[in-house]
Amino acid sequence: MGPREMRVVMRACTQEEPPECTATCPVHFNAKGMCKNLLEGHAEKPLETYQAKVLFPRLVSAFCLAPCEGRCAKQRAGQAISIRALEENMCRQAESIPSPAKPLLDLPKTAAVIGGGIKGLACAFQLYDKGFKVSLYEKEDRLGGHGWLLDAELARLDFALLDDMPWKVHLGVNLDEKSIREEIMPVYDGVLFATEAAPISGLSWDEQTNQCTSQPKLFWCKHPCPSPYSIIDAVACGRKTATSAERFLKSVSLTASRQREGSYQTTLYTDIDETVPVDRRVPYSKPWPRDAAPLPGDPAPPKGIYSAEDAGKEAARCIQCECMKCVKQCVYMQEFESYPRAIIHEMATHIDMLVGQKQSGPLINSCSVCGLCTQLCPYDIGMPQSTRGARVHLVENGDNVEATHDFPMRDLAFSNGENYWFWSHGPDQKASRYLFFPGCQLAAVLPELMLPTYQYLRQKLGEEVGIGLGCCGAPAHWAGYDEKKKDELGEILTQWREMGEPTVIAACPTCQQQLEEAEPTMNILSLWQVMAQQGLPATEKQRPRPPLAIQDACGSRHQTKVQDAVRELLAAMGCPVEELAYSRENTKCCNYGGLVAYANASLAQEALAERLSESDADYLVYCGACREQCQRGGKTTWHLLELLFGEKQPPTVDISLKRDNRIKVKQDFYQFIKKDAWTPSMEKIHLIVSEEVRKTLDKRLVLEEDIQRVIEMAERTGVRLKKADGRRFIAHSQLGIITYWVEYEPVEEGYVIHSAYSHRLQIVEDVKKPTGSKK
Amino acid sequence: MTEYDEGKVKNTENIVCDLCDLPLEPAKTVLTYMRSTFATILLRCPKCKQCYFPEDLALGQAVEVESTLEEK
Numbered sequence A: 001m002g003p004r005e006m007r008v009v010m011r012a013c014t015q016e017e018p019p020e021c022t023a024t025c026p027v028h029f030n031a032k033g034m035c036k037n038l039l040e041g042h043a044e045k046p047l048e049t050y051q052a053k054v055l056f057p058r059l060v061s062a063f064c065l066a067p068c069e070g071r072c073a074k075q076r077a078g079q080a081i082s083i084r085a086l087e088e089n090m091c092r093q094a095e096s097i098p099s100p101a102k103p104l105l106d107l108p109k110t111a112a113v114i115g116g117g118i119k120g121l122a123c124a125f126q127l128y129d130k131g132f133k134v135s136l137y138e139k140e141d142r143l144g145g146h147g148w149l150l151d152a153e154l155a156r157l158d159f160a161l162l163d164d165m166p167w168k169v170h171l172g173v174n175l176d177e178k179s180i181r182e183e184i185m186p187v188y189d190g191v192l193f194a195t196e197a198a199p200i201s202g203l204s205w206d207e208q209t210n211q212c213t214s215q216p217k218l219f220w221c222k223h224p225c226p227s228p229y230s231i232i233d234a235v236a237c238g239r240k241t242a243t244s245a246e247r248f249l250k251s252v253s254l255t256a257s258r259q260r261e262g263s264y265q266t267t268l269y270t271d272i273d274e275t276v277p278v279d280r281r282v283p284y285s286k287p288w289p290r291d292a293a294p295l296p297g298d299p300a301p302p303k304g305i306y307s308a309e310d311a312g313k314e315a316a317r318c319i320q321c322e323c324m325k326c327v328k329q330c331v332y333m334q335e336f337e338s339y340p341r342a343i344i345h346e347m348a349t350h351i352d353m354l355v356g357q358k359q360s361g362p363l364i365n366s367c368s369v370c371g372l373c374t375q376l377c378p379y380d381i382g383m384p385q386s387t388r389g390a391r392v393h394l395v396e397n398g399d400n401v402e403a404t405h406d407f408p409m410r411d412l413a414f415s416n417g418e419n420y421w422f423w424s425h426g427p428d429q430k431a432s433r434y435l436f437f438p439g440c441q442l443a444a445v446l447p448e449l450m451l452p453t454y455q456y457l458r459q460k461l462g463e464e465v466g467i468g469l470g471c472c473g474a475p476a477h478w479a480g481y482d483e484k485k486k487d488e489l490g491e492i493l494t495q496w497r498e499m500g501e502p503t504v505i506a507a508c509p510t511c512q513q514q515l516e517e518a519e520p521t522m523n524i525l526s527l528w529q530v531m532a533q534q535g536l537p538a539t540e541k542q543r544p545r546p547p548l549a550i551q552d553a554c555g556s557r558h559q560t561k562v563q564d565a566v567r568e569l570l571a572a573m574g575c576p577v578e579e580l581a582y583s584r585e586n587t588k589c590c591n592y593g594g595l596v597a598y599a600n601a602s603l604a605q606e607a608l609a610e611r612l613s614e615s616d617a618d619y620l621v622y623c624g625a626c627r628e629q630c631q632r633g634g635k636t637t638w639h640l641l642e643l644l645f646g647e648k649q650p651p652t653v654d655i656s657l658k659r660d661n662r663i664k665v666k667q668d669f670y671q672f673i674k675k676d677a678w679t680p681s682m683e684k685i686h687l688i689v690s691e692e693v694r695k696t697l698d699k700r701l702v703l704e705e706d707i708q709r710v711i712e713m714a715e716r717t718g719v720r721l722k723k724a725d726g727r728r729f730i731a732h733s734q735l736g737i738i739t740y741w742v743e744y745e746p747v748e749e750g751y752v753i754h755s756a757y758s759h760r761l762q763i764v765e766d767v768k769k770p771t772g773s774k775k
Numbered sequence B: 001m002t003e004y005d006e007g008k009v010k011n012t013e014n015i016v017c018d019l020c021d022l023p024l025e026p027a028k029t030v031l032t033y034m035r036s037t038f039a040t041i042l043l044r045c046p047k048c049k050q051c052y053f054p055e056d057l058a059l060g061q062a063v064e065v066e067s068t069l070e071e072k
Ligand code: SF4
Pocket: A326, A329, A330, A331, A332, A333, A366, A367, A368, A369, A370, A371, A372, A373, A374, A382, A383, A384
């Protein structure tokens, strides 16, 4: 997936969408931001934006009908935030309210505004702000119209700033049609009417833009004032007309990107946090009687609404609407302190330019591609498409960092090379109706249980059960090597076809997923479904156990039948289970997925630790990788096969043992089916490795096999360094793209390994290794 | 890899090239990674050029250099 497709996905993430209050407000005041600021004790910031949006802060805050509150998300769990009251409070408590900023531009074009009420003033303010020269005509002898009817004192305060505006104001001028046509229209570049009556006869008018289509330089705030009077709608109406006039004066499209003018429905999804106090801080104080404009002599609107402290408490009830639904459950996104829209944007930019953006490599490679985000997202978008897509894109263009996934890719080559790859019908069989496919990880972790499982299947399903040992190519899938994945799957499909297209019994949910995708016609069952149907093995001993918490594999997220089968088997065994809060389709990844452990080991560990802390119970898994990861994370973990066939838990594996185990599995099957021993072609020199060094090697991803190669080469060619003690040697070799170093000591039984390490930098000038052997 | 600049790299451990039986000496050595080529001082056999990339260098500064180049 290239940057373009990524941006399409990106736009579907609604995290950056405005909350209900802002979207509903006709002038889009950000009440969420106000609440945050008030809570932090900063009233200045929101006051400034409030003035800039509503223009007449005292009047609007006292008389706004507050459509925002009607849609406030908080209502889904309690009462709406008292947004209007908080605004009013903010205005009343301010010593002064900042005047609008000076315009940044000074444009030569002129505009006349006819009508100096709220709408007309809104027109004038906006055009002035954009840099145009404004003249105002008002038939009364003061500006402000309806504002004075609401509250004379507030109007006096709000309109005071009009004195400072550099507008040409003509008061007491009642323009008739003739004077408009003759004295106004020829003089100004644009004319805006903020009058209820038609300014001139025979005007056609466009509702979307407020432009008079028959006279393109005329604009008209024609919408009648709603009843009850809504001051904010008047401001919004004036602004809308001014926006059209401004675009007209600048000769740009009047209609482009205006879908979100005025109130609209946001797409932002918000979970309701039930813990935030439900009820309003102080009883709601109504704005001025909503059904009619006040008459002179009516009581003044309520004053002094909140104490500063109470305002803070009311503001604290705001849940700060945002989605973050996926982020809350994903350590990867939390680690990068971001959300899909921003992450995908950054990745796409990185790919486009392949520069700077220090974090992008880790950003692209640290997602486990587990799909929980997509599962949780109300709009079904998520990261895997983009993180994996970005990896594929980088590989295709040769821009990927090969070393990041070198280890798992070599491991894939190992599994599908002579040491593990093995396909055969059952002993003395010429055909297979079924094919057992254990996958690479399970065999590497629980080698002893592969043959018993196979024998169980033969016992239940008959002799015609074949075996297929190999890797499904998932590492290539995760690393973004799609060509390689296709090749590996192709090999598997060839073998499967040659064996007569038997029904595949997969032990690993990820293998199942990969195979299903590669060959939709393949009949494929999960081992667990088969076992749930065929019944427990005779060897299974029912023993009382404490409950186990099920760690569903991320590969089985959409395999409901597999999840069910696992639970059926556990029930049949009489094993009590505990369901984790995030299980089945909402399961969380063990972080083997996506190869995170190779790209970002610390993150993988952190995510795993979080998953493991979800329950004190031992974990039950049904995926080889989950089994290894959870145990590495320090959790006592049982693979379902261990409960069914196992005697005692095998030792914790390390990277080298996982290879030996696969060889062992191949040998077991070879022996059982061909009744003959199989030996790997690479001769092994004997290494003596202490437990401590073994752990270090595991962490550094240095295999015993790598060490053997380095030593073999050094001993054969004599190219090695000698330490001062004369007993220890240091040798190195570049194997593929990584250079390995080993410090070793030859002893009678073999070689004691003192240390080994690797680096990605390549040494250009180096000793030419003599071919052949030492003197 | 500044620490390994001239003068600072010394054969304090008395490491010897076993092939040539000569002690290693600091020498400018060319390295390459992610389409970049640069030189640094490493201990090296004066005769056959067999070099030594010590563990602390590989696990420390080299990792930093590698990730910088990977991000380019
Ligand atoms: S796929 Fe998993 S790891 Fe990746 S962003 Fe989504 S939830 Fe997080």
